[in-house]
Amino acid sequence: MRGAVKNVANLLKVAQPAASLRLISLLWSRATFSDDSMANRSASLLLCICLPLLALGQFHDGFTHHAVLDNSDAYYLYWRPGATGNDYIEFEVQVKTKGWIGLGFSPNGAMAGSDIVIMWIDTNNQPHISDRHGRTEGANGFPPEDAQQNYEIVEARENATHTTIRFKRKQSTCDADDWPITTDTTRVIWAFSNDKPKSASDIKMHLTDTRGVRSLHLLYPQTKNRAREIFRQPDMTTFDVFVNNVTVPHNSRTLYWCQIFKVPKFPKKRHLVGYEMLVQPGNEKYVHHLVIYGCRKDMSELLNKPQVCIDENNPQFSPMKDCFDVLTAWAIGGEPFAYPDDMGAVWFSDEFDYIVGEFHYDNSDFRKDITDSSGMRMYLTETLRPVETGRFTMGTLSDPLHMVIPPKTESFTLYAYCPAECTTNLQDEPMKIFTGILHTHLLGVKIRIRQVRNGIELPNVLFDNHYDFNYQSSIVLDKHPTIQAGDDLILECEYNSKDRDVPTFGGLGTTEEMCMAILEYYPKRQHMTEHCYSGLDTESMIKMFGANNLTMGAKNVPIAANSDKTTVINAKGENQTFKDMVKDSDWGANSAKNRFGLVQDLEKLGRDDPQDVVCLIYPKNATDPKVSSVSIKLERNPTITVAFDNTDPVCLAVTSLSPAWIPTILSLTAGVVVALL
Known part of the structure; x- marks a missing residue:
């Protein structure tokens, strides 16, 4: 460890501040200590080295959030959300330029339809700010000025190298040209130039290397500093779930890699209070997600034998069959997560002796040289929190027989139901939701969980109207909705397949699709994790495409099955795989525009027709979760007599x-x- 600290000290002399901080974080995260005293001494030494550096990068005047928007540490964004309601949200940009600075909020990462603000300090040292918007039609072009100016400069300054401008606006301006700042994912677009304009109309087009986009949660209640402070508390111990030099194949885009871990048992009870994903530098684009499942079976024979999660040539290795309880999860773009100060999750060993880490790799470039040693670090404390939390997962059955998305369709919604027949098992133990992760693959654009109680729709439990596949961070809620016995839950996932020429099926692959939500709630019920999944009725699905019956493969194909082998007797009386039959169907040349025919019928089938529901919300005193699981044929979908006004x-x-x-x-x-x- 002393050698590592010495190396850090040398590097600080030459490295950029932000880059140095990231290096220190990485070295510290990978360090191991033989005892607590050594860890404390090392921490003190690192702290002494880093204090002058941290002063350079600290938040300015109480800003609670920050992000580096570019890859060269040239554009820093700080912000502070309002405390309540429609307060002002204050921003500060610090950019390595003496010219103009642009910042915008975009629905899709492009300038078209964006809310844009342009700022600069003129030669007389006077600051300027211009509220503008991207053109919605035609080429991007220069953004015209808004009729209503809603941005205000608070302070501005520049030195020999940088320009710093602080400004504010209301979270909701009620201006059609402005972006309402909500808990949704926001694609923040940025640009800057060294040209100092005489006026806003004097601004020239920016260079390609001084512009970009980054997704953020602007109203995310948790700060990065808070998580780091909690992780540094003296009573913390850690448990790592890391892989070692996994070779990512180049001839396939998707790899699911599983490794079994023995869960440590401690002499005293502990709570899990936070976690962070430590992605191997350089692999940020390829490590897509990690889900940790609890195993309800002795998996000791599979320790130290990591391999592909689903391998038809090795059916003995089937961790997903016996490891289905979601314990924690991270997806690309996710930030370090710390539980609220009064909450902690029960440590896994209370219910599980073994866990499996499911690593999803997305080699979209089909590179041949990717090896990976990434993993998750979990933080535990002996100082028990007063409130214990549990986990609840809901979603669709993600296989081709339950999930089909039509091609060339700009907006298509799939529905998953957790009906009152399932939530009634909550009895007098309601769930209060405080955070969650929403998940689809590439086509997903919008996700929400609707809640219906006695026919009256309540506010969405969780939602993201601008979902970004590459930014799946936990959504921490300010208000904690309560799920009670008898409530109906509806998970809606909206997809945009306008650029695909063939249907997309449910599955694990990146180019296949999923629809799920992983929620955390309090107070914890008897079991650590519970689930509710649904899917289109298989018989209704194949009949809609003109088939008579399945000829091979299970009626309800599980998520891990190879349903490419499932065949049907098609309308011509021929044997054909279900997938090929769907691909050969007449989707209509104009389905993206008129939404008639098969596209409309398929969406209606998912919305209105009965579904197969797997209910794993356990009644009180259920000792064996496997026995307590119930399959429900949902004969009616929730009736909404009063819809919620959003x-x-x-x-x-x-x-x-x-x-x-x-x-x-x-x-x-x-x-x-x-x-x-």
């Missing part, structure tokens, strides 16, 4: 004034002013 209440109050009244109000206001004068 309209922004701030803007609703503004628009509720009829335009006809506005001249009268203005006239009355003017009259009052004149009278006062």
Whole structure:
């Protein structure tokens, strides 16, 4: 360890501050200590080395969040969300330029349709800010100025190398040209130039290497600093789930790699209070997600024998069959996560002796030289938190017989149900949801969990109207919705397949699709994890495509099965694989526009027809989860008599004034002013 610290000290003399901090973090995260005293001495030494450096990169005047937007440490963004309601959200940009700075909020990462602000300090040291928007039609072009200017400069300064501008705006401006800042994923676009403009119209097109996009949660209640502070507390111990030099194949885009780990048992009870993913540098693009499952079987024979999760040539290795309880998860873009101060998850050894780490690799470039040693570090404490948490997962059955997305369709929604017949097992033990991860693959654009109680729809449990496959970070909720016995839950996943010429099926592969949500709740019920999955009725599905019956393969194909082998008797009376039959179906040349025919029928089937439900919400005192699982044939979908109105209440109050009244109000206001004068 002393050698590592010495190396860090040498590197600090020449490295950029942000890069040095990342290096220190990596070295520290990989360090192992023989005893606590050695760890504390090493930590003190690193702290002494780093204090001057940390002063350079600290938050400015109480900013709670920050991000480096580019790869060259040239563009820093700081921000501080408002405390309540429609408060101002304050930003600060620090950019290595003496010219203009651009920042924007985009629905898809492009300029078109974006909310854009352009800032600069002129030659007379006067700051300028211009509220603009990307054109919605035609080429990107120069963004026109908004009729209503909603951004205000708070402070601006520049030195020999950098420009720093602090500005603010309301979270919701009710301006059609502005982006409402919500808990959704926001694609932050940025650009800058060394040219100092005379006016906003004098700004020239930016270079390709001084612009970019990064997805962020702008209203994310948790800060990176808070997680780091918790992880550094003296009573923390760690447990690592890492792989070692996994060779990622170059002839296949998707690899699911599984490794069994023995769960350590401690003499005193501990709580899991946080975790972070430590991705091997250089592999950030290829490590897509890690899910850790608890195993309800003795897996000792498979220790130290990592291999492909699903291998038809080795059916003895089938961890997904006996390891199905989701304990924790991370997906690409995810940030370090720390539980609220009063909450902790029961350590895995309370219910499981073994866990499996399921690593998903996405080799989209089909590179031949990728090896990986990434993993998750979990933080545990003996200082028990007063509230214990549990986990609840819901989603669709992700296989071709339960999940089909049509081609060339800009908006298609799939539905998963957890009906009252399942949630009734909660009895008098409701779940209060405080965080969760929403998950689809490449086609997903919008996800939400709807909640219905006695026919009345409540606010969404969790949602992201601008989902980004490459940014799947935990959503930490400010308000904690309660799921009660008898509630109906509806998980809706919306997909955009306009660029695909063939149908997309459910499955594990990156180019296949999923629809799921991993939620954490409190207080913990009897079991650590519970589940609720549903899928389209298989018979209804094959009949809709003109087939009569299955000729090979199980009726309900499990997620791990190779359903390429499932065949049907098609409308011509011929044997054909189910997938080929779906691909050969007439989707209609204009299905993306008119949404008639098969596309509409398929969406209606998922929304309105009965589904197969697997309910693993356990009633009280259920000793064996396998015995307690129930398969439900959902004969009715939830009836919503009163739908929830998602309209922004701030803007609703503004628009509720009829335009006809506005001249009268203005006239009355003017009259009052004149009278006062």
